[in-house]
Amino acid sequence: MSRKILVVDDEKNHRLMLKIHLQEAGYDVYEASNGIEALEVIDENHVDLILLDIKMDLMDGFTFLSHAKQKGAEGIPVIVITAYSNVKTAVKAMKLGAVDFISKPVNTDALIEYVEANLQEASSDGKATGGKQVLKDYKFDGVYSEEGLGSIIEMLKMVAPTDATVLITGESGTGKELVAKSIHDNSNRKNGPFLAVNCAALNENLIESEMFGHEKGAFTGATSLKKGKFELADKGTLFLDEVAELPVVTQAKLLRGIQEKVFERVGGEKSLKSDVRIIAATNKDLQQMVDNGDFREDLFFRLNVFPVKLPPLRERKSEIPMLVEYFIKKYSHSFNKYVKGYTRDYMDKLLKFSFPGNIRELSNLVERSIILCNSDMLEAAHLPEPDTNTAKNKSMDIKDNERMLILKALKQTDYNKTKAAEILGVSRRTLHNKIKEYELEV
Ligand SMILES: Nc1ncnc2c1ncn2[C@@H]1O[C@H](COP(=O)(O)OP(=O)(O)OP(=O)(O)O)[C@@H](O)[C@H]1O
Ligand SMILES: [Mg+2]
Known part of the structure; x- marks a missing residue:
């Protein structure tokens, strides 16, 4: 018996487009043009999965989700389709039980995969689960407080167990890689590989081979077959660091890899499949780059499904004492020194820094202080002079x-x-x- 999908979207053409593709893939499709109609459909029919637009006139997606929950329909997986893929939308929809996201414009092949994957998950759970669970605990290899990264951790708890693509932005040294790793560690892929590609470190030719691998003899120097990170990260997470630096040609290939989960090795004919979750990071304004024509818009949409913005350290200075204690423990241990804390002057001086290098800079400062320290307390003298102009002006x-x-x-x-x-x-x-x-x- 074919499975039944309800498509809720107020744009008629978009609805039809989705319907046709879903029907071609063998699903039965119900349509609704707003939340009210959608509630009627799930009242009267058995529905296996819902594709939901958020912005609709009569009853929007959020209102629909909360009503559907009250009606005991929370067992039906809901994939939110939205052009408004920002954190607020995402978090709100997930709190209301949405299980996945897909951003507009919808790639139809990817759509079918999302639908299939979520249907399988719902049935393998044995019972209806009402959306993936929000994690209670979150494993994070650093420290954070309520005033600082705390609110971000709440979002990470929700997004980690999904397969949604996450785009982490923030200045250098704000912890992008640490956050990426934590998403992996708290996901269902945690036992799979977490591999990183630094998109800035390699030239155009090498990056493609690094990402997708190459066949033997693909180019001079390719003496043996090499698998790329995209292939090696199968069933795991691929972290694309400094994604803004990706050459345009590779952007196109990556787009296809993300949309269709299919790629070819350099010099290879055969299309290969890989099941990877993508987490990307950049310290650039990707939207700005799209506007300037320096980054593919379609790839940006693919990556920007769940954006996470890490604030610079100067905007969360209240976290500094906690971080300092964390680094004291870390470095006193690794240098085999007994340092139990810091003086008031030490912290006062430290707070005068403006931290253009963010947490990495702080970490380096504490490390250096520990090296210089020959008592059990860090003192102001163990710090270099903060830039006085910064404090004054x-x-x-x-x-x-x-x-x-x-x-x-x-x-x-x-x-x-x-x-x-x-x-x-x-x-x-x-x-x-x-x-x-x-x-x-x-
Ligand atoms: N919340 C945190 N708690 C403890 N350590 C942290 C935290 N955030 C970052 N760090 C440490 O700061 C350093 C920089 O973090 P990370 O490499 O993740 O930054 P980044 O944003 O990827 O920087 P870049 O843009 O330069 O690559 C790392 O050593 C990391 O372990
Ligand atoms: Mg980094």
Whole structure:
């Protein structure tokens, strides 16, 4: 018996398009053009899965979800289809029991896969579950407080157990990779691989082979077959770091990989399949890049299903004491020193830093203090001088500050970029980009 899908969307053409594709894939389809009609359909019929638009005139998707829940229909998996894929939408819909997201414009092949995967999951649970469970505990390899990352952790609890693509944005050193890893560790894929591709580190030719692998003899130097990360991350998570740097040609291939879960190795004919969850990260404004024509819009939509924005450390300074204690434990252990805490002056001085390198910079500062410390307390003298201009001249724009700090670090190190990057607590690559951005090249 074919399964029954209810499509709820107020755009008639969109509904029809979905209906036709679903029917071609062998499903029976009910239609509703708003929440009220949708409630009637589930009252009178057995429905196996709902595809739900959020923004509708008569009764929107959220209202429908909460009514459906009250009616005891929470066992039906709901996939939310929306052009408004922002965190608020996502979190709200998930709280109301949605199990998955797909962003507009909908790729129909991907749609069928989403539907199939969610139907299978619902039936393998044995009973209706009413949406995937929001995790109670969240394993996170760092620290966070309610005032800082706390609200983000709430979102991560919801998104981690789904297969939704997550796009993590934030300045360098804000913890993007740590957050990506935590999503994996709290997902159903936790026993599978977590692999990272740094999209900025490689040139155009190498990145493709790194991502999708190559056949033997595909190019000079390809002496044996090599599997790419996309293939190796099967049943696990693929972390695309610095995704904004992805060359345009690779963007197209990645798009196909995400949409259809199909790819070819470089120099290969055969289409291969891989079941990967994508988490991407960038410190660039991808929307801006799309507007400027530097990043494919369709890929952006695919990646931006569940955006997570990590605030810079200067906007969550209340987390600094906790972080310092965490790093003290970490480094005193690794340097085999007994440091039990810090003086008041130490913290006062630390709070004067503006942290362009965010948590990584803080971590480096504490590490250095521990090295210098020969008592059991960290003292102000163990810290370098914070940039006094930063503290005094609040009106100064952050960019100016950043530029100045970078310049200072470069001068201090005789323009040795590796050393300067260390001082600033950023990666060499980040420093390189900043030097370009601020035209500090010598
Ligand atoms: N909440 C946290 N608690 C403890 N340590 C943290 C936290 N967030 C980040 N860190 C540490 O700070 C450092 C930088 O984090 P991470 O590499 O995840 O940043 P990033 O955003 O990926 O930076 P970049 O853009 O430069 O790659 C890491 O050593 C990480 O372990
Ligand atoms: Mg990173």
